[in-house]
Amino acid sequence: MTILQVRDLKTQFFTRDGVVRAVDGVSFDLNAGETLGIVGESGCGKSVTALSILRLIPAQAGRIVGGSVTFEGTELTSLSESEMRKVRGHSISMIFQEPMTSLNPVLTVGTQIAENVVQHWGVGWREARDRAREVLELVRLSDPKRRLDEYPHQLSGGMRQRVMIAMALSCDPKVLIADEPTTALDVTIQAQILDLMLELKEKIGAAIIMITHDLGVIAETAQRVIVMYAGRKVEEASVEDLFARPAHPYTRGLMRAIPRLDLDAEEAGRRARLDEIPGIVPVLTQAIPGCAFASRCAFATDRCRVEPPPLFEQGGGAFGAAHSHHDGAGIAHAHDGPTGPHLAACWHTDRVLEAAA
Amino acid sequence: MSEGPSLEVRDLVKHFPLSGGLLSRKKKVVRAVDGVSFDVRRGETLGVVGESGCGKSTLGKVVMKLIEPTSGTILLGGTDVTHLEPGAMWPHRRQIQLVFQDPYSSLNPRLSAGTIVGEPLENFGLARGSDKDGRVAELFKRVGLRPEAMRKYPHEFSGGQRQRLGIAKALAVNPDVIVADEPVSALDVSVQAQVLNLLIDLQDEYRLTYLFISHDLGVMRHVSHRIAVMYLGRIVELTDKRTLFSRPLHPYTEALLAAAPIPDPTKRKARRRIVQGEVPSPTNPPSGCHFHPRCPYVLPACRTIDPPLVEVLPGQRVACIRREPGAEPAPLTPTR
Numbered sequence: 001m002t003i004l005q006v007r008d009l010k011t012q013f014f015t016r017d018g019v020v021r022a023v024d025g026v027s028f029d030l031n032a033g034e035t036l037g038i039v040g041e042s043g044c045g046k047s048v049t050a051l052s053i054l055r056l057i058p059a060q061a062g063r064i065v066g067g068s069v070t071f072e073g074t075e076l077t078s079l080s081e082s083e084m085r086k087v088r089g090h091s092i093s094m095i096f097q098e099p100m101t102s103l104n105p106v107l108t109v110g111t112q113i114a115e116n117v118v119q120h121w122g123v124g125w126r127e128a129r130d131r132a133r134e135v136l137e138l139v140r141l142s143d144p145k146r147r148l149d150e151y152p153h154q155l156s157g158g159m160r161q162r163v164m165i166a167m168a169l170s171c172d173p174k175v176l177i178a179d180e181p182t183t184a185l186d187v188t189i190q191a192q193i194l195d196l197m198l199e200l201k202e203k204i205g206a207a208i209i210m211i212t213h214d215l216g217v218i219a220e221t222a223q224r225v226i227v228m229y230a231g232r233k234v235e236e237a238s239v240e241d242l243f244a245r246p247a248h249p250y251t252r253g254l255m256r257a258i259p260r261l262d263l264d265a266e267e268a269g270r271r272a273r274l275d276e277i278p279g280i281v282p283v284l285t286q287a288i289p290g291c292a293f294a295s296r297c298a299f300a301t302d303r304c305r306v307e308p309p310p311l312f313e314q315g316g317g318a319f320g321a322a323h324s325h326h327d328g329a330g331i332a333h334a335h336d337g338p339t340g341p342h343l344a345a346c347w348h349t350d351r352v353l354e355a356a357a
Numbered sequence: 358m359s360e361g362p363s364l365e366v367r368d369l370v371k372h373f374p375l376s377g378g379l380l381s382r383k384k385k386v387v388r389a390v391d392g393v394s395f396d397v398r399r400g401e402t403l404g405v406v407g408e409s410g411c412g413k414s415t416l417g418k419v420v421m422k423l424i425e426p427t428s429g430t431i432l433l434g435g436t437d438v439t440h441l442e443p444g445a446m447w448p449h450r451r452q453i454q455l456v457f458q459d460p461y462s463s464l465n466p467r468l469s470a471g472t473i474v475g476e477p478l479e480n481f482g483l484a485r486g487s488d489k490d491g492r493v494a495e496l497f498k499r500v501g502l503r504p505e506a507m508r509k510y511p512h513e514f515s516g517g518q519r520q521r522l523g524i525a526k527a528l529a530v531n532p533d534v535i536v537a538d539e540p541v542s543a544l545d546v547s548v549q550a551q552v553l554n555l556l557i558d559l560q561d562e563y564r565l566t567y568l569f570i571s572h573d574l575g576v577m578r579h580v581s582h583r584i585a586v587m588y589l590g591r592i593v594e595l596t597d598k599r600t601l602f603s604r605p606l607h608p609y610t611e612a613l614l615a616a617a618p619i620p621d622p623t624k625r626k627a628r629r630r631i632v633q634g635e636v637p638s639p640t641n642p643p644s645g646c647h648f649h650p651r652c653p654y655v656l657p658a659c660r661t662i663d664p665p666l667v668e669v670l671p672g673q674r675v676a677c678i679r680r681e682p683g684a685e686p687a688p689l690t691p692t693r
Contacts, residue, residue, distance in 0.1 A: 190618070220618045261575040
């Protein structure tokens with residue numbers, strides 16, 4: 001069942017250098033209870049997509065210029081600010097990368113969480129504080145009763161991220177958007193937080209949008225994945241399918257560029273070279289007529305440079321959900337099965353898959 | 358031909374005093390680097406891996422003599438440079454160069470790229486005038502930048518290009534040793550691969566010695582020959598790359614490897630053993646083995662015994678009392 005639907009979302013920023021097309025026509029569905037990963041490099045629009053869903057784009061800098069976001073049938077892009085406030089932190093909540101800057105330094109942990117509960121559930125402070133303690137226990141923060149009266153600076157980075165998660169879960173959200181939730185954390189703490197999120201998801205049944213640049217985090221947490229490049233969705237697939245048969249040259253390039261800690265890269269005593277993706281991402285202030293990846297792509301032809309490729313169904317294959325079909329926007333429908341179809345925005349996926357084989 | 362190590366470090370210690378309160382008599386110290394020894398051969402990469410606060414960056418700065426060690430010895434190409442005054446250190450500065458993590462803040466924004474890369478050549482009196490310009494143009498080409506870019510300023514370059522500039526600057530004086538402190542951590546994956554390939558190519562070409570500091574185990578596995586794992590100022594395991602990843606012997610190394618997410622959903626770690634707790638403060642490290650409060654295999658003796666880094670198996674040095682030299686490296690039995 002789809003609970004969040006994003007259609008042809010376009011978000012732009014207005015800078016001195018021109019209009020930045022940060023999100024350039026992105027569509028996807030989020031099903032109840034699933035974990036959808038959004039992966040891409042800096043500037044690909046993954047965070048702006050999340051901020052747009054919650055209408056958190058600072059008005060003086062940019063705005064949503066087109067498309068729609070519907071949550072359980074309600075159009076969010078046209079809600080008034082006060083109605084939108086009822087959605088944030090309640091039915092849809094968000095976890096940010098850096099908990100130190102997203103927690104209020106002059107309020108105790110208990111007050112910050114209780115504030116959210118009072119606001120959305122309309123209960124008294126005493127009850128809200130009890131709820132705060134309950135969620136701190138849920139995220140397995142040590143000594144939750146004492147932590148209620150502590151300030152963010154008294155906590156370590158890992159503990160702060162647990163508080164952020166507790167706050168996000170305090171009003172039983174249906175959707176949890178996590179924007180690089182473990183990027184600022186050390187690897188052993190990251191593992192603890194990822195495990196906690198997966199465990200809590202099972203417990204409370206919220207759907208998660210996991211936004212990250214890290215394909216390792218995606219592989220460990222997501223069921224379905226969207227790959228973004230230069231503000232556009234270039235590939236979507238189940239996590240197994242994406243890693244087994246990346247069909248877009250960018251996805252394939254990314255996967256081959258990561259130094260792997262689980263594989264020996266040695267070739268006859270020499271260190272192997274990583275596959276590079278040549279060049280850099282295009283400037284988003286200029287219109288990109290064709291495929292945004294064409295200038296860096298080994299498979300690109302003249303057509304790629306002038307005509308933007310639609311999302312093609314990749315079907316078949318060992319993992320493919322072959323019976324699916326999709327509408328023009330490239331949307332996975334509920335009847336496509338639990339993980340949906342495999343879509344890639346490339347004119348030459350046949351050659352890409354052939355090269356991989 | 359046998360040659361000594363390019364870089365040798367013996368019992369290196371760096372303690373930072375903390376300014377206590379006005380009335381407090383007792384001086385506290387941060388034990389950032391707490392007795393570290395290793396050597397790196399010519400043409401070799403020693404990776405130093407660890408989490409924030411383990412002292413890996415301080416180690417790099419002390420080795421560079423950007424900060425003075427509290428005690429211990431640093432030998433550069435066999436010469437003891439530990440106590441050299443800045444003047445006496447000068448000729449040795451050319452031998453060891455640093456590549457920073459953040460190419461944005463380590464390049465002077467008011468100088469052109471060509472001037473930045475050419476500066477060390479002038480400082481060390483290696484080249485001047487058109488000679489220098491020619492040499493800088495060569496360096497630009499070598500690191501994959503167009504020589505015309507010499508006239509540009511740092512802000513006109515992308516992140517990856519700026520890191521290439523930083524590398525060109527370090528290379529300018531023909532150093533023997535390069536200390537690279539998280540050189541690709543600020544870069545996106547696609548650009549990171551370009552810079553890692555460049556660093557490896559340059560090493561093979563000039564037989565450079567790298568002390569490569571990173572928190573990223575994937576990067577470590579790719580660039581290193583040997584790897585030192587640090588925890589709270591100490592090396593807990595030091596061995597060749599292949600052994601470290603296939604047969605880690607220190608419980609902390611094992612925990613690090615188990616925690617790192619792997620980009621392959623078929624290897625999803627459903628019920629992995631995750632080490633609990635967080636890294637304690639280096640101002641007040643735990644007694645005995647620093648890792649004992651988090652260690653799944655802890656014994657009562659771990660709370661009191663400071664385990665030395667000893668060769669447990671040939672070429673594999675481990676600081677853990679549960680690993681006896683020469684013993685069969687069997688999996689340990691958890692004690693909690």
